[in-house]
Amino acid sequence: MVRSYYEQGTHIVLIDIGHSYRGLCEMVNGYYFCYEEKNPIQFNPFYLEEGDTLDTERKESIKTMILALWKKDDEHFTRSEYVAISDSIQLYYDYLSNNPELFPCFNSYYEFVQDHFTVKLKSENVKDKDFDIGNFLYVLRPYYGNGEFGFLLNAKKNLDLLHQRLIVFELDNISGHAVLLPIVTLIIMSVFVSKMRRLRGTRKMILIEEAWKAISKGGMAGYMRYLVKTVRKYFGETCFVSQEAEDVANNPIVKDAIINNSDCKILLDQTKYINKFDSVQQLLGLTDKEKTLILSLNKANDPSKKYKEVFISLGGTVSKVYRTEVSLEEYLCYTTEEKEKIKVQEYARKYGSIQKGIAMLAQDIRQGNIAA
Incomplete structure (x- = not known):
């Protein structure tokens, strides 16, 4: 799907x-x-794609993240702390626009707060009870540089x-x-x-x-x-x-x-719930006809074909059982069986890509060179 x-x-x-x-x-x-x-x-939540701007939504998401880094779930932030963080983000991006050689990431944000925003707070005589900058920098230090979680917010790829x-x-x-x-x-x-x-x-x-x-x-x-x-x-x-x-x-x-x-509910084989399916039926709001369809899954499959059945209900008005059959190549791409995944990875390494690896593995299986 x-x-x-x-x-x-x-x-x-x-x-x-x-x-x-x-x-x-x-x-x-x-x-x-x-x-x-x-x-x-x-x-890297600080990185803006080309043509992107620091709109209200992006600013709020960064602010929420920084507050989550600083405060525990049971700790509340004050209005003055919220305003200070909001100011620090806006001023940080203003600073970046004037210093294009700097790369936007948590590291450069932390350094900006430490070297520049701290000076601003002192010049405005902001008290620790309103915004404790020392505590803020101390708690966020693990996410900076070589800190324990310094890798988390400083990505330069993807x-x-x-x-x-x-x-x-x-x-x-x-x-x-x-x-x-x-x-x-x-x-x-x-x-x-x-x-x-x-x-x-x-x-x-x-x-x-x-x-x-x-x-x-x-x-x-x-x-x-x-x-x-x-x-x-x-x-x-x-x-x-x-x-x-x-x-x-x-x-x-x-x-x-x-x-x-x-509105859409999709169920696979429910054989293991056959003796307690009434609770599932009640939970999902299924009709007796839908229950019968679901419990019929894979009970009379064509032995000459390799497929599984699936039940799909659309808004409770259309309910049908469908046959799902994929090619061998698709199966090898989707499989979650450990042995099969290892074999796919082995062929991908051998032939240089997962596409070529799957193609060659499927060919070997069809030719009987490897067990299916």
Whole structure:
């Protein structure tokens, strides 16, 4: 489905846990953001694309991010602190325009605050109780230079997120990280909202895979509610994916906000829930006819063909079972089986690209040179 949307020109922001989309992302030269020790996840919220300006929305997203870096969830900021940060951002971009040799990133912002904004505060006799600049710089130091998280906000590549049509955020390695996860989710919010509001006439889709279990709390929960209610007005769609019905039923964010606003429901084989499907039926608001269709999935497949069946309900008015069959090449691109993924990667390295690797692997399988 993601591939079909992509081929139709849709801009897709995808949040995942489990590396399911690495092959597809590499195939279409998308941006794949993943945290690894040797290649940690990196962003640059301060970078403005060519022709872009520091509009109110961009300024607010940077301000929200800086406040999240500075204050804990249970700490409140004052009006004077909010105003000071707002001033620092505006003055920082004014400073950049007068010093074009400087690269916009958190490092140069931190240095500007330390060397120039501090002087301004002193000249205006701003008290620590109104804005404690020493505490501000101390708390934000880990994100500067060689600090513990100095890599996070100083990226110099993959900067044009507005015009990139497939962006995958893989959160597996930071799903339980108290510092990185909130900041990364804020940046994801900023990326998609920017696309949603600025790409007029272009379809946008945000797809939240199993990652919603890790991020459906705190500020992200409110964001998910906002997305579901707002995205349609901007020619956009929100998609949520889960493998466990209980997860959906036990999550009030999903149950109350998402399901009630979802006109399209797609279900795969539910055989393992056959004895407790009544709760799933009630949760999703399915009719008895739809229940019968869902429980019939893959029960009488044509043995001469390799496919799976899928149930799709559109607004509760059209409900059908469809056969999903892909080519061997597509299967190798989408597969999440570890052995198959390793073989695809092995062939990609051998033949220089994932496209050539998949083509040669499919050829070897068809010729019987390698087991399917």
